[in-house]
Amino acid sequence: xxxxxxxxxxxxxxxxxxxxxxxxxxxxRYRGGEVAALLDSTAPRATAGELLGVGDDVPxxxxxxxxxxxxxxxxxxxTTGGQLPPSMRAHIREAIQRGWxxxxxxxxxxxxxxxxxxxxxxxxxxxxxxxxxxxxxxxxREGLRHDCLRLHTVGPDCGIGKMVAALELARGxxxxxxAAKFIATGQTGIMIEGDGCPVDAVVADFISGAVEKQILSQxxxxxxxxxxxxxxxxxxxxxVTLGLLHGCLPHALxxxxxxxxxxxxGLEHIPLPSLDETAELYRGLANAAHPCHFLGVxxxxxGADEAAFAAEKNRVETLLGLPACDVVRExxxxxxTAARRLLAEREGA
Amino acid sequence: xxxxxxxxxxxxxxxxxxxxxxxxxxxxRYRGGEVAALLDSTAPRATAGELLGVGDDVPxxxxxxxxxxxxxxxxxxxTTGGQLPPSMRAHIREAIQRGWxxxxxxxxxxxxxxxxxxxxxxxxxxxxxxxxxxxxxxxxREGLRHDCLRLHTVGPDCGIGKMVAALELARGxxxxxxAAKFIATGQTGIMIEGDGCPVDAVVADFISGAVEKQILSQxxxxxxxxxxxxxxxxxxxxxVTLGLLHGCLPHALxxxxxxxxxxxxGLEHIPLPSLDETAELYRGLANAAHPCHFLGVxxxxxGADEAAFAAEKNRVETLLGLPACDVVRExxxxxxTAARRLLAEREGA
Numbered sequence: 001x002x003x004x005x006x007x008x009x010x011x012x013x014x015x016x017x018x019x020x021x022x023x024x025x026x027x028x029r030y031r032g033g034e035v036a037a038l039l040d041s042t043a044p045r046a047t048a049g050e051l052l053g054v055g056d057d058v059p060x061x062x063x064x065x066x067x068x069x070x071x072x073x074x075x076x077x078x079t080t081g082g083q084l085p086p087s088m089r090a091h092i093r094e095a096i097q098r099g100w101x102x103x104x105x106x107x108x109x110x111x112x113x114x115x116x117x118x119x120x121x122x123x124x125x126x127x128x129x130x131x132x133x134x135x136x137x138x139x140x141r142e143g144l145r146h147d148c149l150r151l152h153t154v155g156p157d158c159g160i161g162k163m164v165a166a167l168e169l170a171r172g173x174x175x176x177x178x179a180a181k182f183i184a185t186g187q188t189g190i191m192i193e194g195d196g197c198p199v200d201a202v203v204a205d206f207i208s209g210a211v212e213k214q215i216l217s218q219x220x221x222x223x224x225x226x227x228x229x230x231x232x233x234x235x236x237x238x239x240v241t242l243g244l245l246h247g248c249l250p251h252a253l254x255x256x257x258x259x260x261x262x263x264x265x266g267l268e269h270i271p272l273p274s275l276d277e278t279a280e281l282y283r284g285l286a287n288a289a290h291p292c293h294f295l296g297v298x299x300x301x302x303g304a305d306e307a308a309f310a311a312e313k314n315r316v317e318t319l320l321g322l323p324a325c326d327v328v329r330e331x332x333x334x335x336x337t338a339a340r341r342l343l344a345e346r347e348g349a
Numbered sequence: 350x351x352x353x354x355x356x357x358x359x360x361x362x363x364x365x366x367x368x369x370x371x372x373x374x375x376x377x378r379y380r381g382g383e384v385a386a387l388l389d390s391t392a393p394r395a396t397a398g399e400l401l402g403v404g405d406d407v408p409x410x411x412x413x414x415x416x417x418x419x420x421x422x423x424x425x426x427x428t429t430g431g432q433l434p435p436s437m438r439a440h441i442r443e444a445i446q447r448g449w450x451x452x453x454x455x456x457x458x459x460x461x462x463x464x465x466x467x468x469x470x471x472x473x474x475x476x477x478x479x480x481x482x483x484x485x486x487x488x489x490r491e492g493l494r495h496d497c498l499r500l501h502t503v504g505p506d507c508g509i510g511k512m513v514a515a516l517e518l519a520r521g522x523x524x525x526x527x528a529a530k531f532i533a534t535g536q537t538g539i540m541i542e543g544d545g546c547p548v549d550a551v552v553a554d555f556i557s558g559a560v561e562k563q564i565l566s567q568x569x570x571x572x573x574x575x576x577x578x579x580x581x582x583x584x585x586x587x588x589v590t591l592g593l594l595h596g597c598l599p600h601a602l603x604x605x606x607x608x609x610x611x612x613x614x615g616l617e618h619i620p621l622p623s624l625d626e627t628a629e630l631y632r633g634l635a636n637a638a639h640p641c642h643f644l645g646v647x648x649x650x651x652g653a654d655e656a657a658f659a660a661e662k663n664r665v666e667t668l669l670g671l672p673a674c675d676v677v678r679e680x681x682x683x684x685x686t687a688a689r690r691l692l693a694e695r696e697g698a
Binding site for chain 1 (some may be wrong): 391428430432433456457483486487488489490491548549550551552553554555556557558581582583584585587588589590591592594595616618619622626629630632633637638
C-alpha cells in the first residue's frame with residue numbers, strides 16, 4: 001500500500017491515549033502515510049504525535065467535514081471486551097452515509113448492527129469486520145516443515161509491544177535478504193500486514209487449528225515471526241495465548257518485557273510474575289509441545305530515560321543470559337543477529 | 350428429571366463405540382431412565398451396555414418407527430471439530446418432521462442449517478443447540494467468595510473421565526450433606542446438569558470470563574466442582590483448558606489419569622507427558638493465578654483387570670503422594686474424604 005495518498009481517518013473518539021488507542025498507534029506507525037487524520041471531537045486540536053506518541057503531525061479533527069479527501073474510517077481502539085464505544089456511533093453513521101469503507105477490529109461486528117447494515121445498504125458503504133471468521137479446523141500437528149524457522153513473541157501482559165517486536169524482527173530479517181514473514185494474529189497486525197488470523201475471535205476449540213493453518217500456508221518462507229497475544233497469566237486471555245503458542249509451535253521465543261510494569265494493565269489488583277518466572281512458564285508450556293528456547297528479550301522502555309533503560313537492559317541480560325533491545329528505541333538488530341545465528345545453526349545441523 | 354418415562358432416542362448412527370459416542374455414554378450413565386433407545390442403523394441389534402459399556406439393556410434401534418413413544422432426539426456423538434456426520438441427516442430430518450425436540454451439542458448448529466430450520470418451522474419441532482452462546486464478558490477476578498471451595502478436574506488428554514470424576518465427586522459430597530454443585534463446562538455435562546457453559550464454543554477472548562460468570566452465579570454453594578476440558582498439552586484444545594483453569598481459579602485439582610494411555614487420543618503421533626510432568630504443568634499454571642494443590646487422582650481404569658488397576662493405583666499414590674481411586678469402579682469415596690478434610694482445614698483457618 002506504499003505510495004497511497006492519505007485517505008484513512010482513524011476514529012479514536014474519547015480514547016486518544018496510547019493504551020486504548022493501540023490500533024491507532026499501530027496503523028500510524030506502519031501505515032502512517034495513508035492516514036489523513038485522527039477523529040476525536042473530545043480531544044484538543046493537537047497532533048497524533050502529541051497525543052499517542054506516534055504519527056508525528058497527523059492532525060486531530062473533530063468532524064468528518066474536515067477531511068474532504070478521505071474514503072475510509074478505521075476504528076482505532078481496542079476496548080476491553082471489544083465492544084463499540086457508544087460515542088463513536090454518530091461518526092460511523094456519518095461515514096457510512098458518505099459511502100466510505102468502515103474498518104473495524106472490534107468483537108462487536110458493525111455488519112451485525114442493524115442500523116449500520118441498513119445505512120450501508122442504502123449508501124453502498126463497505127463494513128469490514130476484521131475479527132469475523134469461520135474457523136472450524138482443529139490442529140493436527142502434521143506437515144510442518146523443519147526448514148522453516150518459527151519465532152514467536154510472548155510476554156507477561158497485553159499492550160507491551162508483542163506485535164511491534166514481531167514486525168520489526170520480520171522486517172529486520174527481510175532487510176538482510178532473508179525470506180521472513182510476519183504472521184498477524186490480531187486486528188491491528190492484520191490491518192498492517194493485509195493477512196493473518198484474529199485468533200482471539202475464533203471459537204475456543206479452534207484457536208490452535210486456526211494458527212496452524214496460517215503456519216502451513218506460509219511455510220515457503222525461511223522464517224515466520226508469529227505475533228503474540230495476551231499472556232499465559234492474563235486473567236482474561238491466557239487461553240488465547242496458550243492456544244496460539246501450541247498452534248504455532250515456535251522453535252524460539254522473543255520475551256517482550258514492559259519496563260516498570262508491575263500489575264496487569266487494567267486489573268491493578270493482579271500482580272505480574274517476575275521476568276524469570278514469566279520466562280519459566282513459557283519455557284515449560286512451549287516445550288511441552290515442541291523443543292523451544294528463548295532468542296532474546298524485547299524491552300518496551302516507553303517513557304523511561306536512557307539511564308533507566310540501560311540499567312534495565314543490563315539487569316535483564318544478566319538475569320536471563322539473553323540479548324536484549326528496545327526495537328523502537330534501538331531497532332531489532334540484536335534479535336535479527338540472534339535469529340540469523342539460529343538459522344545458520346539449523347542449516348548446519 | 351427423575352421419574353420421567355423413557356422418551357429420548359440417542360442418535361449414534363455409525364459411531365456406536367465408547368470414544369466417539371461419549372455424549373451418549375454420559376447420558377446413559379446419568380439420565381439412563383429417560384433413554385428409550387440408541388438409534389444406529391449400522392449397528393447390530395445389541396444393547397447399549399454391549400456397545401458402549403454403559404446403559405445396560407437400552408436397545409439399539411435402526412429406525413424411528415421402532416420408538417413410537419419418544420419425543421426427543423439427542424445427538425450422542427462428540428466428533429472432532431464438532432461437525433455433523435452426514436449419515437445422521439436423514440434421521441434428524443425425520444425426527445424434525447415428527448415435531449420432536451432435537452438436542453445437539455455440536456459446533457455446527459442445527460438451527461443454522463437451512464433445511465433443518467425450514468422443516469422445523471413447518472412441523473413445530475424444537476432445535477436446541479447447546480453450544481450456542483453469546484458470551485462477551487471478560488474475566489475480572491473480583492467478587493470471588495473465600496468460603497466457597499472450588500475444585501476442578503484436569504488431566505493429560507480428552508475423553509479420560511474429567512466430567513464423570515467431577516460429577517461423582519459433587520454427588521458424593523452432596524450425599525454427605527454438603528452443598529456441592531457440579532459446574533458443567535461441556536455439552537454432555539450441560540445435558541446432565543441442566544445448566545452450565547459450553548466453554549469450548551465461546552469466542553476465545555471470553556473463555557475465562559464465561560467460566561468466572563458460572564462461578565459467581567453459584568457461590569452460594571459450599572463446594573463447586575468444575576468439569577475440566579481438554580488438556581494443557583492437547584494440540585487442539587490447550588487454550589480452552591487454560592482459559593477454564595484461569596477462569597475458575599481452583600483451590601484444588603483432581604488429576605484424571607487414563608490408565609495405559611501413552612499418546613493423544615486421535616493424534617497417535619503425539620506422546621503424552623508422564624503423570625508427574627502433567628501434574629507439574631497444572632501446578633505451575635494454576636498457581637500462577639491462585640494458590641492451588643492436588644486433592645487426589647481419579648484413575649480411569651476402563652478395560653483393565655483388578656490386578657492391573659491395583660498396581661497402577663499403588664504406583665500413582667506412591668509417585669504423587671496423593672489418594673487415588675477409580676470413581677466408576679470404586680466410587681469417589683477417597684476424593685470426597687479429601688475434599689471434606691480440605692473444607693475442615695479452611696474453616697479452621
